[in-house]
Amino acid sequence: MSETIERVSVNYKNLSQKFSEQTSDYNKQYCGIYLARLKEMETLLRKRIEIKWGDRHPIIKLHKLAEEQYDKCVVIAMLFKDQKLKPSILKQLAEATKLTPQPILHHFTDDSDQLFIEDELQRYQLLGTLNGKNLVTGIACALLGTDMGKGKFMVEDYVFAGYRPQVEIPLFSEDIFVIFLSGLDFVNHQNFIPNLELCIHWLSGMLGDDETVSRIARIIIAGNSMRTKAEKQKLTMMMTSRIVESQDSIESVKTFDYFLLQLCQLVDVDVMPGENDPSNHILPQKPMHYCMFPQSAVYKSLNQVPNPYFCSLDELKIFGTSGQPVRDIMRFSEVTDPLDALEYCLKWNHLAPSAPDTLGCFPYYDKDPFIIDDCPHVLFAGNQTEFSTRIVTGQF
Amino acid sequence: MDSATEEIYFQKLQEFIQDDDKIVTVSSFASDLGISLQNSRKLINKYVEDQRKLKPDELAVTYVLTGILKDKRKGVFIVKEDNFEEKQGLFENVPHTVVYSVQKCKHVDFNVIALVDMFNSTKVRERALDGSIGKSSFFLPKSRKSEEESKSVEKPSELPTTENKTSGGIASLFKAAAAKSNRKDSEKTLTSVKSNKPTGKQNGGLVGFLTNGSLNSSKAVSNSEIKKGNAEIKTEKSSNNFGNEDSITVNDDDITHIMDVDSPDEEHIGHEKHEVKKKPMEKKKQDKKKTNKRQRDKSEETPVKRRKRIVERIDSDSDDLFEKEEDIIDKSDDEPERVPSPILERQLAPKNKRRKAVTKNYEDEEGFIVTQTEYVYETASEDENVEPKSEKQEKKEEKPKPKVAEKKKVAKKSGYFDELF
Numbered sequence: 088m089s090e091t092i093e094r095v096s097v098n099y100k101n102l103s104q105k106f107s108e109q110t111s112d113y114n115k116q117y118c119g120i121y122l123a124r125l126k127e128m129e130t131l132l133r134k135r136i137e138i139k140w141g142d143r144h145p146i147i148k149l150h151k152l153a154e155e156q157y158d159k160c161v162v163i164a165m166l167f168k169d170q171k172l173k174p175s176i177l178k179q180l181a182e183a184t185k186l187t188p189q190p191i192l193h194h195f196t197d198d199s200d201q202l203f204i205e206d207e208l209q210r211y212q213l214l215g216t217l218n219g220k221n222l223v224t225g226i227a228c229a230l231l232g233t234d235m236g237k238g239k240f241m242v243e244d245y246v247f248a249g250y251r252p253q254v255e256i257p258l259f260s261e262d263i264f265v266i267f268l269s270g271l272d273f274v275n276h277q278n279f280i281p282n283l284e285l286c287i288h289w290l291s292g293m294l295g296d297d298e299t300v301s302r303i304a305r306i307i308i309a310g311n312s313m314r315t316k317a318e319k320q321k322l323t324m325m326m327t328s329r330i331v332e333s334q335d336s337i338e339s340v341k342t343f344d345y346f347l348l349q350l351c352q353l354v355d356v357d358v359m360p361g362e363n364d365p366s367n368h369i370l371p372q373k374p375m376h377y378c379m380f381p382q383s384a385v386y387k388s389l390n391q392v393p394n395p396y397f398c399s400l401d402e403l404k405i406f407g408t409s410g411q412p413v414r415d416i417m418r419f420s421e422v423t424d425p426l427d428a429l430e431y432c433l434k435w436n437h438l439a440p441s442a443p444d445t446l447g448c449f450p451y452y453d454k455d456p457f458i459i460d461d462c463p464h465v466l467f468a469g470n471q472t473e474f475s476t477r478i479v480t481g482q483f
Numbered sequence: 484m485d486s487a488t489e490e491i492y493f494q495k496l497q498e499f500i501q502d503d504d505k506i507v508t509v510s511s512f513a514s515d516l517g518i519s520l521q522n523s524r525k526l527i528n529k530y531v532e533d534q535r536k537l538k539p540d541e542l543a544v545t546y547v548l549t550g551i552l553k554d555k556r557k558g559v560f561i562v563k564e565d566n567f568e569e570k571q572g573l574f575e576n577v578p579h580t581v582v583y584s585v586q587k588c589k590h591v592d593f594n595v596i597a598l599v600d601m602f603n604s605t606k607v608r609e610r611a612l613d614g615s616i617g618k619s620s621f622f623l624p625k626s627r628k629s630e631e632e633s634k635s636v637e638k639p640s641e642l643p644t645t646e647n648k649t650s651g652g653i654a655s656l657f658k659a660a661a662a663k664s665n666r667k668d669s670e671k672t673l674t675s676v677k678s679n680k681p682t683g684k685q686n687g688g689l690v691g692f693l694t695n696g697s698l699n700s701s702k703a704v705s706n707s708e709i710k711k712g713n714a715e716i717k718t719e720k721s722s723n724n725f726g727n728e729d730s731i732t733v734n735d736d737d738i739t740h741i742m743d744v745d746s747p748d749e750e751h752i753g754h755e756k757h758e759v760k761k762k763p764m765e766k767k768k769q770d771k772k773k774t775n776k777r778q779r780d781k782s783e784e785t786p787v788k789r790r791k792r793i794v795e796r797i798d799s800d801s802d803d804l805f806e807k808e809e810d811i812i813d814k815s816d817d818e819p820e821r822v823p824s825p826i827l828e829r830q831l832a833p834k835n836k837r838r839k840a841v842t843k844n845y846e847d848e849e850g851f852i853v854t855q856t857e858y859v860y861e862t863a864s865e866d867e868n869v870e871p872k873s874e875k876q877e878k879k880e881e882k883p884k885p886k887v888a889e890k891k892k893v894a895k896k897s898g899y900f901d902e903l904f
Contacts, residue, residue, distance in 0.1 A: 296549045
């Protein structure tokens with residue numbers, strides 16, 4: 088009786104295992120992740136150095152710069168941006184005890200910001216052509232310059248890790264679509280019920296447009312499904328404050344579950360946790376527990392995935408986050424366009440360079456999972472002010 | 484669709500709109516009559532055309548326009564008839580137009596129209612509407628019974644998988660429990676999954692947790708009756724024929740969160756540990772009796788003539804000393820009542836037999852005569868509905884007996900009156 092149109096099917100692989108593999112060991116210092124990052128990036132940077140400058144200049148460790156005098160040399164190190172306005176635990180304590188009132192800031196750049204380079208043993212202040220306004224702490228780079236003495240290094244040229252080699256983008260015989268949703272904010276769902284209903288009806292094909300709808304292969308919900316803004320909490324002397332879950336939050340989870348139920352009956356759905364979703368706060372965020380979604384969790388079309396999330400659809404690689412790394416880059420640099428921030432991430436070959444300095448992350452000590460070792464075809468970031476896209480091409 | 488059926492549907496539509504003054508949308512009409520979206524759309528379109536010829540101004544219709552906008556973005560608009568042309572002008576080409584809703588009342592409110600189809604717990608559909616664009620493999624048949632009984636246990640691959648390794652055991656446990664929702668309620672196993680519609684019986688912590696939503700069960704987590712380990716899961720396994728042994732090794736803490744649902748049947752979950760007949764376990768049992776006791780007291784709020792009884796006694800003018808003793812006796816009565824055979828009996832219960840509560844008197848260590856309610860299995864009747872009623876009747880019958888038993892114990896302190904009973 089009913090003429091059911093079948094939705095397009097693609098071969099799906101979840102490649103996010105490395106974001107789910109952390110143990111619950113929080114006893115390690117954060118320096119370990121920087122060391123691991125520098126070590127892995129050094130290999131890649133040496134190739135970039137060879138391509139850009141050849142063998143003309145020696146590659147020297149920072150602690151050996153003062154020992155021998157070089158006219159020009161190349162150093163491989165990690166950037167550190169010393170920012171006066173960067174949030175500090177001492178400032179938070181001062182505010183809590185009300186000793187010194189602190190201004191509320193949303194952007195932490197200042198003209199007095201200074202760049203340093205660091206490796207395992209040494210630190211040098213940077214002078215020269217490297218503009219630190221669009222840079223953040225945690226970027227591995229190679230610098231060509233001269234030691235000025237007194238802990239200062241004059242930069243003449245620089246190179247970042249750049250784009251990784253990319254598997255050739257697969258060719259599809261027909262258009263296949265992936266829908267990205269983010270910031271659904273189900274705490275306030277009563278304000279946009281008609282929109283949600285319309286979305287579901289459109290996806291079901293009820294509103295016509297069968298040609299387009301039948302070629303939608305997947306929906307990726309990129310975080311902040313429950314809330315887009317954190318619940319307000321009182322500042323206390325205790326730095327570990329607890330927020331009691333409000334009834335609104337609980338109801339929003341329930342409503343989201345029923346929304347997912349209707350979606351899962353129609354299309355594959357990947358649900359990522361966001362900054363304000365019930366998951367762990369630091370990156371990588373674990374998938375939201377399916378106890379919270381009793382109605383929809385029984386459908387195999389529902390996938391709870393971590394943040395960051397990396398997947399492959401018929402060999403087309405899609406990689407992205409719920410927006411925290413991009414937002415953090417924009418807060419601590421002069422980058423204003425999220426697409427620029429994403430492009431820089433590809434250039435720096437790192438998804439979240441400001442972690443763990445200003446972006447909370449797990450204290451890895453033997454690896455850095457945020458390094459983009461497999462260049463995706465699509466890089467996305469959720470929870471931005473507007474939707475926009477750009478096609479970029481790597482240099483190497 | 485033959486003409487007779489079509490005529491019936493038209494009449495239904497007429498009834499909804501003209502008589503009931505309802506807002507009818509394509510999806511709600513398809514859902515109510517169990518027809519496909521395409522047929523629903525055709526019927527509504529035809530109805531609107533016919534009505535417009537007869538009475539042009541009677542109906543208020545909303546439309547959905549779909550197409551490419553002039554700024555090259557995709558647009559999907561729901562519009563009233565008044566601003567239909569205005570919205571149509573936003574599109575690059577003529578947009579695809581579909582009737583969305585029909586109503587008699589002239590005042591159109593999109594929020595009200597959205598409420599017609601709004602996703603909520605009372606209108607949960609197990610599968611997408613007929614005619615929806617989807618994959619047939621998405622549907623996990625919760626409501627199928629006989630077919631899934633033979634297959635569901637064997638198909639863990641159909642169940643959703645998770646990438647989270649640490650919760651893999653819990654994942655499979657939940658999904659196994661969810662698959663079990665296909666079984667009949669009459670089985671009444673510990674992990675029988677509830678249907679989405681609330682039923683009179685609430686069986687199993689996993690069931691209640693999954694189908695009632697996380698809200699109620701999350702509240703009950705803090706009052707979890709049991710700290711069970713493998714014993715419970717083993718019992719579930721034996722009664723439910725789950726083949727996935729890996730799920731048995733879930734941590735106790737996880738299970739406690741799962742297994743906590745306030746219902747009378749849940750009370751007996753704690754007693755499954757008596758399967759493990761080891762002496763060292765007895766101490767644990769005793770400890771757990773205490774924990775169970777407190778939790779049971781809380782959970783006993785619902786079935787509760789016992790609680791009422793206690794409250795009445797507290798409120799009564801009788802001697803406080805005796806009241807306390809009675810409470811102690813009640814509690815001591817409860818302990819042996821709770822502990823024994825119901826667990827064993829549940830595990831060993833064949834399908835065709837029902838449990839019957841039988842009171843037995845015995846003398847405990849302190850010399851008090853204790854009346855204990857034990858459950859004995861008898862041949863069950865064919866009518867499943869009789870069982871809960873019969874159990875309730877038995878429970879009612881039991882209630883006066885413990886009262887009598889408590890009186891006996893009180894009397895025993897002053898003198899032995901057990902010969903009266």
